[in-house]
Amino acid sequence: MCGIIGAIANANVVPVLLEGLLRLEYRGYDSAGLVVTNHGLQRVRTTGRVTELSKLVAQQKTEGFAGIAHTRWATHGEPSERNAHPHFSGEDSRIAVVHNGIIENHEAIRLHLRNKGFEFLSDTDTEVIAHLVAFNLRQVTDLFKAVCMSVAELQGAYAIAVMEEAHPERIIAARNGAPLLIGVGKNGTYVASDTSALLQTTRDIIYLEEGDVAELNSHGYRIVSCLHNQLGEAVHRTIHESNLSNEAIELGPYAHYMQKEIFEQPSAVANTLEMVLNAQSISPNLFGSEAEKIFSKTNHILILACGTSYHAGLVARYWLETVAGMSCNVEIASEYRYRDPIADENTLVIGISQSGETADTLAALSYAKKLGHQHNLAICNVPESALIRQANLRFLTRAGPEIGVASTKAFTTQLASLLLLTVTLAKMRHKLSLGDEQKIIAALRHLPVALQHALQVEPQVKIWAKSFAQKRHALFLGRGVHYPIAMEGALKLKEISYIHAEAYAAGELKHGPLALVDSEMPVVAIAPNDQLLGKLKSNLQEVHARGGELYVFADADSQITQSENLHVIRLAEHAGLLSPILHTIPLQLLAYHVALEKGTDVDKPRNLAKAVTVE
Ligand code: F6R
Secondary structure: OOOOEEEEEEEOOOHHHHHHHHHHHHOOOOEEEEEEEEOOOOEEEEOOOOHHHHHHHHHHOOOOOOEEEEEEOOOOOOOOOOOOOOOOEEOOOEEEEEEEEEEEEHHHHHHHHHOOOOOOOOOOOOOHHHHHHHHHHHHHHHHHHHHHHHHOOOOOEEEEEEEEEEOOOOEEEEEEEOOOEEOOOOOOOEEEEOHHOOOOOOOEEEEEEOOEEEEEEEEEEEEOOOOOOOOOOOOOOOOOOOOOEEEEOOOOOOOHHHHHHHHHHHHHHHHHHHEEEEEEEOOHHHHOHHHHHHHHHHHEEEEOOOOHHHHHHHHHHHHHHHHHOEEEEEEEHHHOOOOOOOOOOOOEEEEEEEEOOOHHHHHHHHHHHHOOOEEEEEEEEOOHHHHHHHHOOEEEEOOOOOOOOOOOHHHHHHHHHHHHHHHHHHHOOOOHHHHHHHHHHHHHHHHHHHHHHHHOOOOHHHHHHHHHOOOOOEEEHHHHHHHHHHHHHHHHHHHOOOOHHHHHHHHHHHHHHHOOOOOEEEEEEOOOOOOOHHHHHHHHHHHHHOOEEEEEEEEEHHHOOOEOOOEEEEEEOOHHHHHHHHHHHHHHHHHHHHHHOOOOOOOOOOOOOOOOOOO
């Protein structure tokens, strides 16, 4: 949440800052701002989006050789110009700060600084950092040292970039708990929340580590680690060459990133499965060199995740129990971290996260470790993320950057990875014959084609979307392993079309929610031809008999025929274990097209942001 970028170069950096902010806008879009040095600090802020900021910057002819910029997801203080970053401290020689994260002890520091005469002009926790740096600067007279001293006093998560009016030739950056990387360019040095913001200038990237403070100037940088020492010790950090392609972050021929990402799923899943598609068997090494040793001791799985990633975990529970005979709990990370669960050293804890930055998931994993869980596995889409760095075992989904706020290709690639894990554990526990393993590998090889086929229902979904757009509520029904898919369908619809949608295990309907059913309540059902189809059909009858309008995504062999108030879109024949992955596609398309009908901001739905780095 919140994106930051800084640049210091031999030329005007304003275009770099604005382009970087556009790339980072998925992290928050409540307001935007920048500051550049040009005979003093010049600041431009707006409650609008980055395009609005660009207009203001053009009108005001803002230019400078060094600057920092921010796109905000509001935590402390409403989205307003006053609360937009950068925040200032001081009058004679001002300090400017941009910040991603949350300072948990901001109130105590604010009180202390107020007593020292500092005046606060915003409601943000970030302004506290600006004043704290200014306060410490009085004692040490060097911005780098002042930032090192200040971060030692901050509790919480932050990535910050700081400038000082009196010394415009440098930017100081620091990270703790929120991502921050340096770009080493030929004509300048840059800092940003992610690589996509820097590709415009360089592919040479340094990932800062927790506690790092860096000084950037136009021809280089230096980094110290302030983890154990307030004034830091110089450290070396490797420069990585990013292989992120421009196409991966460009919209190309698509209208929205969400549309692009839905249609990328065949290739995203193929990339994720690449290592097994040509193999004859699935090996534990896919999850890391220690995996075989750890898996051989594992007798229970605990999955921790949030949102869509949590839904992926719920699907995996069915697979793990049925195919691998492995017991599994799936917990919402924000709940788990505040319970008193019982730890067991033979439990493998799995953190699932697209971004690898989700604060609750990271905290839940740390908590699980503290409780005594020895081993964990990260399933994640971002190689340098905090989640990947802190795990013993890891599996990278290779979905490519997911920019639309609603998660799509991350989910299906998570499911593909979790199926690989299921097969691995099933084999190790002698629950899967060689023949059955071969059948699953063959089905996985076919999965990208099957996904392509599932995408072809789009024209029929578009017709349904027109009537959904008129509704205020919707119910989603599924049974067994498709119940979490119904949950995912409901989440997609509510987050981008703002239609209130709830998912129920279809068997639960008569225990309460059936009371909601009338002609104004569309009921979406997922009807695969599995062993629960007969039961599901009875549940659908219950809805039909009460005048409810049913929209059913049925397998071709499910034998559900269209009739009055019963609309059916047919997918391919039942795909066995892969069925939940394929049934996800029409639900994503439905949410997307309903949102288009309603004219909402598909890629940037209100109140949300992509990487939830705060509690
Ligand atoms: C919904 C969505 C969110 C995320 C959740 C966890 O479309 O994207 O529910 O799934 O915020 O995010 P990650 O997977 O990055 O941990």
